[in-house]
Amino acid sequence: MPEALLSKKNQKIVKDGLWDANPITFQILGICSALAVTTQLKTAIVMSLGLTIVTSMSNVIISLMRHFIPSSIRIIVQLTVVSAVVISIDQVLRAYMFDVSKQLSVFVGLIITNCIVMGRLEAFAMSNPPWKSFLDGLANGLGYSAILVMIGIIREIFGAGTLLGFHVVPQWMYAHGYANNGMMVLAPGAFFLLGIIVWIQRAISGYAESA
Amino acid sequence: MSKMNQTTYTFVFATIICVVSAVLLSGVSEGLRAKQELNAELDVKKNILKAVQLAEPLGPKMKPEDVLKVYESRIQEIVIDENGNIVEGKKPKDIQESEKNLHPVYIYQEDGKVLAYAYPIVGQGLWSVLYGYLAIEVDGTTVRGVTFYKHGETPGLGGEIEKEWFQNNFKGKTVFSVKENKVTPIVVVKGKAKDVFQGEELNYHVDGITAATITGTGVTDMLDKNIKLYEPYFSKIRKNS
Numbered sequence: 534m535p536e537a538l539l540s541k542k543n544q545k546i547v548k549d550g551l552w553d554a555n556p557i558t559f560q561i562l563g564i565c566s567a568l569a570v571t572t573q574l575k576t577a578i579v580m581s582l583g584l585t586i587v588t589s590m591s592n593v594i595i596s597l598m599r600h601f602i603p604s605s606i607r608i609i610v611q612l613t614v615v616s617a618v619v620i621s622i623d624q625v626l627r628a629y630m631f632d633v634s635k636q637l638s639v640f641v642g643l644i645i646t647n648c649i650v651m652g653r654l655e656a657f658a659m660s661n662p663p664w665k666s667f668l669d670g671l672a673n674g675l676g677y678s679a680i681l682v683m684i685g686i687i688r689e690i691f692g693a694g695t696l697l698g699f700h701v702v703p704q705w706m707y708a709h710g711y712a713n714n715g716m717m718v719l720a721p722g723a724f725f726l727l728g729i730i731v732w733i734q735r736a737i738s739g740y741a742e743s744a
Numbered sequence: 745m746s747k748m749n750q751t752t753y754t755f756v757f758a759t760i761i762c763v764v765s766a767v768l769l770s771g772v773s774e775g776l777r778a779k780q781e782l783n784a785e786l787d788v789k790k791n792i793l794k795a796v797q798l799a800e801p802l803g804p805k806m807k808p809e810d811v812l813k814v815y816e817s818r819i820q821e822i823v824i825d826e827n828g829n830i831v832e833g834k835k836p837k838d839i840q841e842s843e844k845n846l847h848p849v850y851i852y853q854e855d856g857k858v859l860a861y862a863y864p865i866v867g868q869g870l871w872s873v874l875y876g877y878l879a880i881e882v883d884g885t886t887v888r889g890v891t892f893y894k895h896g897e898t899p900g901l902g903g904e905i906e907k908e909w910f911q912n913n914f915k916g917k918t919v920f921s922v923k924e925n926k927v928t929p930i931v932v933v934k935g936k937a938k939d940v941f942q943g944e945e946l947n948y949h950v951d952g953i954t955a956a957t958i959t960g961t962g963v964t965d966m967l968d969k970n971i972k973l974y975e976p977y978f979s980k981i982r983k984n985s
Contacts, residue, residue, distance in 0.1 A: 572900030603754040610761055617765040621772050628776040631783040635894065693900065718900050718955060 543668055550672025557680040557727070558734040562648040567681055568723040570640055574697050577685030578678075579633060580640050583622065585674025587644050588653055591615045592670035595658040602659075611654045612645075619645045649677055684726050692717030782808075789815045791893040795877035796852035796860040797915075820851040828976030847973060852879070860888045861981070863974055867966020870958040872896030874905065874966060878914075884981035885920040887930070892963075902959030913937075913950040919971050920982070921947075927975050929968040932960035 537543075556562045563584075570580040594614050595602075602610050623641045626634035634641070644650065653673050658666040689695055691714045694702035702711070716722040735741070786808050793802055793815060802811060823834040826845040836848030852860040862879040876892035892905045904910050914930060921928045921944065928948040933940055934957055937949040952960040 569898075572898070601757065603750070603757055606754055606758055609758070613761055613765055617769060620769055624772050624776050624780070627783065628779040631780075631787065635787075715955060 538664070543665060546665055546668045547672040550669060550674075551676045551679070552734075553738065553740075555676040555680070555734065556649045556652070556673045557677055558731045559740065560649075560652065561731075562652050563677055564727065566640070566643055566647055567677075567684065567727060568720045569643070571681055571684040571688050571723055572692060572718055574682065574685040574689045576637070576640065577681045579637055580644075581674070581678030581681050583637070583641060584644055584647060584649065584677055585671060586622065587615065587618050588650050588674045589667050589670035591618050591650060592653055592658040592666040593663050594618070595654045596661060596663040596666035599659050607659065608651075608655070611651055615650050615654070616645050649673055680727075680730060683730065684723055687726055688717045688722060692722065786811060787893060789819075791877050791891045792819060792850050792862050795862045795879040795889045795891045796850070797879065797889045798852075799854055799859075818852055818854065820853060822849050822851060823847070824849055824974075824977050826976065828974075828978070828980050849974075849977065850877075858882055861978075863970070865890075865966050865970040867962055867969060869895055869897050869905075869962035870902050870956070871898070874959075874962060876966075878967070878970065880919065880978060882981070883985060884978040885918045885922065887914045887917045887919060890914040897956070897959050901953065902956040904953045904956065905959060905963060910951075910953060917950060918947045920975075920978070927972060929971040930964070931967075932964045934960070 550556070554560060557564065557567055566580060566584075570576045591611070591614050595611055598610070619641060623634065626637070626641070653670055657669045661669070686696065689697075690701060694700060694707075694713050702713075714722070716725075790802065790811055793811070796819075798814070798818070802814065821836050823831045823836060823839060823846050825831055825847075831846060834846070836850075839846045839848065848863065850862040851858055852862065860879045860881055861884075862877050865874075865876045865878050867874055872895050874892055874897070875894040876890060878890050879888040880886065881888045890911050892911070895903070895905065897903045897905065917930050919928060919930060920926070923944065930948050930950060932952050933949050934952050935954075937946060937951050941949045
């Protein structure tokens with residue numbers, strides 16, 4: 534009997550990606566991009582969308598081919614598929630969403646080397662059917678997105694006094710000596726935030742690293 | 745495949761993957777090229793129009809055809825050589841890669857009256873090559889506007905060069921000191937310009953970006969190089985005006 538599209542098992546796949554095995558807070562993957570693109574919320578959102586699409590699409594493609602991929606070259610095959618998907622997306626953006634592609638120029642290419650994409654291919658798509666793999670990619674992408682958006686909001690508000698480019702810190706606060714926090718704009722600010730988020734998430738979920 | 749040797753199979757598989765992705769990517773690239781090139785050209789024209797500070801600025805939602813119409817009616821494209829002489833019958837797009845002595849100038853006119861001269865500026869930032877346009881008033885000394893439209897600097901840090909506040913710093917600055925009769929390329933300082941300089945020196949120093957000193961130095965270098973490159977042409981303009 535075919536399994537329901539959102540059976541208990543499949544729900545767990547989604548929940549794992551979003552919460553229990555969140556790629557950033559649990560697997561500690563994709564940290565580099567989480568620091569690089571979160572100075573502004575807008576780039577964080579676009580990067581999140583890009584990564585979510587790439588992870589789910591390449592998960593499906595690899596899952597479809599999983600019985601045919603010789604295990605000795607599986608990493609190369611995964612990398613080829615990821616690169617092809619990323620480059621195609623970049624080309625489409627350049628043709629139809631030129632302004633967005635200009636802002637993202639370097640980041641889109643960076644998706645290829647994002648550990649989450651390869652991590653999910655290797656850990657999940659290689660041994661699971663396409664629909665499950667799609668859910669897994671989607672959930673991990675969204676789990677990554679949630680953290681990025683949180684960090685992006687905090688960094689933009691405290692680092693630049695804006696949110697999505699609009700001023701949110703009122704002028705009178707600056708007049709009374711308030712200053713933007715320079716550390717938020719730099720990578721260390723993101724590191725501290727990330728640490729705090731991991732801490733909170735693990736305190737709630739009760740997870741502890743085994744010695 | 746049952747009888748096929750494992751190594752042979754691996755090679756066959758790898759070849760198929762390579763060929764399929766190569767064909768796919770070339771297809772995508774070829775199919776979208778025309779549209780991408782049009783976008784890039786439109787972006788350049790928009791930035792020239794932005795640098796010269798149009799009397800009626802372009803609307804944010806303007807259609808591509810309308811932008812091109814404005815561009816064609818207001819901008820005259822010419823080419824100059826290293827001595828600042830106009831090369832007759834040549835357009836910027838005719839300049840070949842090898843003709844390093846030829847440079848484009850975009851003249852902004854409104855009802856037949858020249859209002860500004862714009863030219864491209866290119867230079868190395870921290871992570872990437874910065875591209876922009878600098879527009880000079882008819883007096884040949886005052887900056888009318890500047891744009892940086894393509895770069896790969898860190899958003900929030902060096903990436904701030906694309907923001908209005910940074911580009912507005914340049915308006916009204918001078919690239920030539922009449923009093924001392926010398927070129928004064930604009931320098932991006934660390935911190936606020938008015939804390940360090942005063943009087944005439946303030947005319948060619950602008951505020952820097954916090955935590956983006958190297959990008960600022962890059963902007964200084966690119967302005968230095970390009971302003972000197974175009975000086976022969978502008979010295980003629982100053983003489984004639």
